[in-house]
Amino acid sequence: MEAASIDSNPPLINIAIVEDDPDFCLAISQAIGAAADMRLARQANTRAQGLAIVQGPPVDVLLVDLGLPDGSGIDVIRAAASQWPSCSILVSTHFGDETHVMRSIEAGAAGYLLKDSSPVRIVEEIRSVASGGSPISPIIARQILARFRQGMASTGVTPEPTAPPHLLSGREKEVLDLITKGFTAQEIARLMQLSHFTVRSFVRRIYSKLKVTSKAEAIYEARTLGLLPD
Numbered sequence: 421m422e423a424a425s426i427d428s429n430p431p432l433i434n435i436a437i438v439e440d441d442p443d444f445c446l447a448i449s450q451a452i453g454a455a456a457d458m459r460l461a462r463q464a465n466t467r468a469q470g471l472a473i474v475q476g477p478p479v480d481v482l483l484v485d486l487g488l489p490d491g492s493g494i495d496v497i498r499a500a501a502s503q504w505p506s507c508s509i510l511v512s513t514h515f516g517d518e519t520h521v522m523r524s525i526e527a528g529a530a531g532y533l534l535k536d537s538s539p540v541r542i543v544e545e546i547r548s549v550a551s552g553g554s555p556i557s558p559i560i561a562r563q564i565l566a567r568f569r570q571g572m573a574s575t576g577v578t579p580e581p582t583a584p585p586h587l588l589s590g591r592e593k594e595v596l597d598l599i600t601k602g603f604t605a606q607e608i609a610r611l612m613q614l615s616h617f618t619v620r621s622f623v624r625r626i627y628s629k630l631k632v633t634s635k636a637e638a639i640y641e642a643r644t645l646g647l648l649p650d
Contacts (some may be wrong), residue, residue, distance in 0.1 A: 436462040437469035451539035467491035478504035500526025508549040531555040
């Protein structure tokens with residue numbers, strides 16, 4: 421008896437990218453190219469090109485940068501949500517302020533992540549959003565929750581978050597302050613007269629104590645808790 425032929429290969433996730441950062445484009449393109457279940461269908465570098473892509477055949481996932489050279493990626497999100505109702509839209513950006521978060525979600529974005537996430541993590545989140553999930557980085561989730569709390573407590577007083585006493589040691593605060601100023605781990609090691617490995621250990625402890633996974637999240641959380649000036 422001949423067995424029925426079964427295709428065990430998962431369907432390809434067709435992806436379009438609207439992004440003007442060449443390094444990020446290259447990293448994501450390589451990550452998608454290495455994934456057996458994904459295909460980079462189209463790519464654009466500007467708002468105008470992104471809007472043109474949306475007029476063509478739909479894709480499964482659209483990855484959009486908000487800060488495009490000729491306008492806002494939110495316009496592309498809004499057009500894609502209208503033209504491609506079955507497409508899942510994932511926003512990628514360097515910044516994560518509350519206004520852009522809420523505007524992106526209102527425009528039709530299903531997920532939101534920061535660009536300093538690793539390409540591997542972004543590929544995983546593309547799979548998540550393609551399967552109906554809504555991947556949102558911790559920093560963005562906190563901002564959305566803060567917006568809802570403010571709305572619910574509009575007639576009362578909302579307490580400001582405060583850091584537990586001695587959350588970070590003096591040396592950890594010094595490392596975090598230098599990270600905030602843009603110094604690399606190697607530069608911090610020279611400034612503090614420490615080994616590169618010691619600085620890396622400080623960074624890991626800072627991330628662990630603040631319950632974050634990236635530099636941007638660490639800076640945001642530390643400022644929220646009053647560990648750094650706004």
